[in-house]
Amino acid sequence: MNYTRFINSVSLARKPSPIRVLTAIALSSPPSMISMAGGNPNVKTFPIQSATLTLRNGTVIHIGEELMQQALQYSPTPGFPGLLEWVRGLQDHIHTPPLLNKKNHPGAVDILITNGSQDGIARALESMVSPKDTVLIETPSYPGTLAILKPLGCRLLPVQSDKHGMDPDHLQHILSNWKPSHALDPSSDIPKLLYCIPNGGNPTGYGLTAERKKKIYQLAREYSLLILEDDPYYYLQFSKPRIPSLLSMDEDGRVIRFDSFSKLISSGLRLGFVSGPKPIIERMQLHMQATVMHASGLSQITLLQILQGWGYEGFKQHADKVTEFYRERKNHCVAAAKKHLTGLAEWSEPSGGMFLWLKLKVPDTFKMITVKAREKDVLFVPGNAFMLDDQAPSQYVRAAYSMCTAEQMDLAFERLASLIREEQLNPS
Numbered sequence: 001m002n003y004t005r006f007i008n009s010v011s012l013a014r015k016p017s018p019i020r021v022l023t024a025i026a027l028s029s030p031p032s033m034i035s036m037a038g039g040n041p042n043v044k045t046f047p048i049q050s051a052t053l054t055l056r057n058g059t060v061i062h063i064g065e066e067l068m069q070q071a072l073q074y075s076p077t078p079g080f081p082g083l084l085e086w087v088r089g090l091q092d093h094i095h096t097p098p099l100l101n102k103k104n105h106p107g108a109v110d111i112l113i114t115n116g117s118q119d120g121i122a123r124a125l126e127s128m129v130s131p132k133d134t135v136l137i138e139t140p141s142y143p144g145t146l147a148i149l150k151p152l153g154c155r156l157l158p159v160q161s162d163k164h165g166m167d168p169d170h171l172q173h174i175l176s177n178w179k180p181s182h183a184l185d186p187s188s189d190i191p192k193l194l195y196c197i198p199n200g201g202n203p204t205g206y207g208l209t210a211e212r213k214k215k216i217y218q219l220a221r222e223y224s225l226l227i228l229e230d231d232p233y234y235y236l237q238f239s240k241p242r243i244p245s246l247l248s249m250d251e252d253g254r255v256i257r258f259d260s261f262s263k264l265i266s267s268g269l270r271l272g273f274v275s276g277p278k279p280i281i282e283r284m285q286l287h288m289q290a291t292v293m294h295a296s297g298l299s300q301i302t303l304l305q306i307l308q309g310w311g312y313e314g315f316k317q318h319a320d321k322v323t324e325f326y327r328e329r330k331n332h333c334v335a336a337a338k339k340h341l342t343g344l345a346e347w348s349e350p351s352g353g354m355f356l357w358l359k360l361k362v363p364d365t366f367k368m369i370t371v372k373a374r375e376k377d378v379l380f381v382p383g384n385a386f387m388l389d390d391q392a393p394s395q396y397v398r399a400a401y402s403m404c405t406a407e408q409m410d411l412a413f414e415r416l417a418s419l420i421r422e423e424q425l426n427p428s
């Protein structure tokens, strides 16, 4: 695989920061090394000495002085070595990526700790996309990614989806406008990247079937695409066993996978990680070096203490508990929709995540949701926010069931029902 084709000129121009190189050398040198290189502040001037965390299960985690000094000091851009090692082991345990341990393969998997997966997606797209490029993106899609992509000025081609996720037949139909050989022609506008949210989609809550994932991967192979697998809801799949990831089938080194700790452990710690081909991860690391330098050290050390205490089995048990929490909320949400919205809206049962995607029997939801709904003390997100063309009318709204009680969801949908009836009588 020739990765240069996928890296834009800004990213290709990036060079390792000499200071960050020295930080890495200093960290990996023997105690005899005397470093007067790095402009590190002296940790003895820091007011925080240690910390103690109490988990909901009663476990007490103590971050002593030595570890706290590491947490509060500059650290390597790729991530704390211990956390990198742990998440690498998690990927092996969960996805068994074919290229995880093939160090000599050009697409050997490398990992970067990011400030949440939003940060990772931004670095990947800002390192790969040029204005002349064509990017395939499932629609509807996550507004956070649309906010990154649209300003880059590339051509965005929407790939339709349904209750089983992105439609590979529509993807094939779009790609049939090119020949696979066009990928060898630098002047061709053949698509290079495919962005998808394979499980518990945002905004739909739908997930790709295993068959569709295989078909999409085969099409990516045929047309030399790289796949951006944005998968913060992987562990929140309601069906068991979980449907395998695209990374688990990646024999070519064409999947860049974004994981997040936001939906399982904390969204405020701002930690996620990217698993992908080393040449791409290296470009993202250089991007990170020139901006935030590294993800928060205190967040990384805090997370690592929790993960090391759990181990992989404990992590999976926690993920299963969180999934059951959201399954119960999903059931309450669907029950409230059936009770109040039957005949006024359509929806399919979410297969994971934390969202219900409602198609209302009105021509456009934007003004109804952004103006009238607030007067009725209820908030949703209008469907246009998830579309490539956010000016076009949309009959959809996204409802998040993650934060509301069953009673609140019932009342919210009762209010939405009266809004729909009013809108049907007097369209805004």
Ligand SMILES: Cc1ncc(COP(=O)(O)O)c(CNc2cc3ccccc3n(O)c2=O)c1O
Residues within 6 Å of the ligand: 115, 116, 117, 118, 119, 142, 144, 197, 202, 230, 231, 232, 259, 260, 261, 262, 267, 271, 272
């Ligand atoms: C598909 C997909 N990919 C990436 C991310 C980012 O997650 P990270 O790991 O925390 O950076 C997300 C997070 N989605 C949302 C976040 C959010 C934050 C504040 C307020 C509202 C928010 N709404 O509505 C969201 O959907 C996501 O759904």
